[in-house]
Amino acid sequence: MITSITLNAAIDQIYRLDCLAVGGVNRIMDMHQDAGGKGLNVAKVLTSLGAEVDAGGFLGGSNGEKIRRLVKEKGIPEQFIPIAGESRVCLTVMDTSTGKGTELLESGPVISEEEWKSMLEWLRVKSNQTKWFALSGSLPKGLPDDAYAQMIDIINANGAKAVLDTSGIALRYGIEAKPFAIKPNEKEFADMVGSESLSTERMRKEGCRLAEQGIGHVCLTLGEKGALFCNQTGAFQAEAPLIDLKNPVGSGDAFIGGLLYGFSSFEDDVKAYKRAIACGSVNAAHPEIGYSDWNEVEDLMKMIKIQEFN
Template sequence: MITTITLNAAIDQVYEVDSLAVGGTNRVSTIIQEAGGKGINVAKVLKRSGADVTVGGFAGGINGERIRQLLLKKSIPSELIQVEGESRVCLTVLDSKKSKVTELLESGPQITKQEWQSMLNWIEDQSQSVKWFALSGSLPKGLPTTAYAELIDIINANGAKAILDSSGDALQNGIKAKPYAIKPNEFEIATILGKATVNETDLLDVGKRFVDDGVEHVCFSLGEKGAIFVNQEGYFKADAPKVEVINTVGSGDAFVGGLLYGLANGEEPLIAYKRALACGSVNAMYSKIGFIDSQQVEELMAQITIIKL
């Protein structure tokens, strides 16, 4: 069993237009509506990979009920804690002609202290039976930047393992709690280092620092450039397979889903790394967010070569 946590769940609404006219009238050719938020996207990838997965987090209002219904349609069980506020809608506009993506993201509900305590209690119970967790996404209003660190402390104390994918102070504080794996991108590392940009040497240095501090797997997702991985065995690099890109939204979540599926099923780390990269690439081939085809994942894994640096 794997549990994914989405503290700021959403309805993902995808509109496809022939050519986006800013300030003009746009006619939508295709509409896709999914339950969303990074942890939910991870869960969708895990489900399509064949994993037994449950979704946790917060959901509120009419949108919250719709999120539960959309998960049920995909046969993904959820134990989302009811909150007073209204869950958000995230709109993605795909410009078919220019192959560009525009995102409009609502901020989501304000979480109360009582609602957060309910989450801490739920994680305490859940992590006594579930051994793998994905903690993904931004923090909703009302939560401290130590929120993920608090969850990781509980998960670790109960002998379970967490993969963290966040940004800013939530990521930095979460890393201090020693999650089993993290998946920052270049921008997030640049922010941590206080730099405008980072190079490969920066990534290797900070990756080693995180591993020395207790993180087992540091996975730097580099988009179309592939990924760099750091663990106790050293430094590894892989190029992304060449695919026809339709929509990159959710590819980072698919990466986490592939990584988590591999590690939770006892795959060797390098195989799990290939699976992560392949899942992220397959997701980019589709308009849907957090979608993979398992056969295509296996085919791309066979094309990926990981070298030791």
């Protein structure tokens, strides 16, 4: 069983239009709404791949009710903790002429101390029943900067494993707690090491340093360039397959879905890494956020070559 936690869940709203005119009048071609926030996308991908997954986090207000209904419609069991605040809306404006998405993300509700305590209590019980956790996305207001670190401590103490996907200060604290895997993208990793941008060699060096400190898998996603992986045995790199790009939003979440599918079904590291990249690329080849399909993933996996750094 895999449990995917979204502390800052969202209604993901996608507007598609011909060509975005910033500062002008824009007429929308079509609009789509889905349950989102990074962890829910991970759960959607895992469900499409046929894995046993459930979802947790915080939900509140009428947006929260809508998210709960959308999650149910996808057949994902959920154990969200109700909160007094209103869950957020995240808007992606897809410019079909360039294939580029502009994201407008609300910061989300304020979580009270009581609500946070309920989450930690729930996790103490849950991590005795679930082996694998995805902890994904930004922290809503009110939570301490070390919120993910506190969660990872509980998960590790119960012998379960956490994959962490966040950024900024939450990632810095989270790393201290030694999750099983982390998945920053290039920019998030550069921010973390305090640099504007990083060469491949510097990414490898910094990634391997973290792996030596006890993070099982440091996965650095590089968008269309693929990904770089560091673990106890070395560093590996793979290019992403060429696809017809439709919407890259949520590709990092799909990557985590693939990684968790692989590890939870005892695939070796290289196969799990290939599955992760393929899942990211399949998502980017479709307009929906958190899209996956078993056969498409298997086909792309055959095209991916993982190379070890010397």
